[in-house]
Amino acid sequence: MTSTSGMSATSSSAAAQSAPRQRYVQCASAAGLHRVAYTEWGDPANPRVLLCVHGLTRSGRDFDRLAAQFAGTYRVVCPDVVGRGLSSWLANPNLYTVPQYVSDMVTLIARLNVETVDWFGTSMGGLIGLGLAGLPETPIRKLLLNDVGPHLEPGAVQRIGDYLGKPVRFESLRQGIDYAAFLARTFGPLTGEEWREINTPLLREEGGEWVFRYDPRIAQPFGAVSEEAAKLGEAALWHSLASFQGPVLVVRGEQSDLLSRETVAKMVETGHAVSSVEIAGVGHAPAFLSPDQIRIATQFFIGAAPEAS
Structure with a gap:
């Protein structure tokens, strides 16, 4: 017979694992050190990690709903990329580039003490x-x-x-929420509560x-990319896609102005799986707040559709 105190302790432990935990990891750039914040869901000892x-x-x-859905299967880790959210700002803004972000994620994965991760x-x-997926010995197993x-x-x-x-x-906060919703209006027909969230x-x-x-x-390096640099960056990403051996799922919003159907078709041809x-x-980019969208991710990462919530 289980004691009441034992049941209470078990319930408390389960509740603690289902609630988000705020964490930080120290990373390095050519300009010094900075902190990357991340929210963690699920069992912190679970070796199966989903990085969002x-x-x-x-x-x-942005991933709170998806993370809560996946927390029973994964340790879900949702970083604020440097310069965003609760993370530090870089001393040198010219370092707000994909190579620095990849370096930070390698440090974060080392902090998590796991050999592989799945990536959303x-x-x-x-x-x-x-x-990161295109690098030799990448830790990424599946990529959405x-x-x-x-x-x-x-x-x-x-x-x-x-x-x-x-x-x-x-x-007011309300005014800021509404303006951010206007900028992200292509995410789809979200409710007022979802935008607030x-x-x-x-x-x-x-x-x-x-x-x-x-x-x-972050606008400085974004706006300073030359046509030649953009072409080199694109070529490197095509090479990464061709090099990655694991499964890849490309999700496209039907009305996306960033990702064309032609590019998706070429990606399917170029990659291994x-x-x-x-x-x-939906346009750019699906918000993955609704059960039907979360079901797409669940089918890819876990192989079974979640129950409707």
């Missing part, structure tokens, strides 16, 4: 994952690329550059007003 990495100006808290990357997070690939459509890059790093301040972590109070947490200087799925009624 966000888009250009977003945060790891949205937009920039997918490019970081692709960069959410609305991103080696080739980025120039019009979408220009659209992002038009708002990136611009100085905006808001009189994923956009609140992007904002902080400063002098009685609200501002974005991300370092506006690449499949794709398109989500109707």
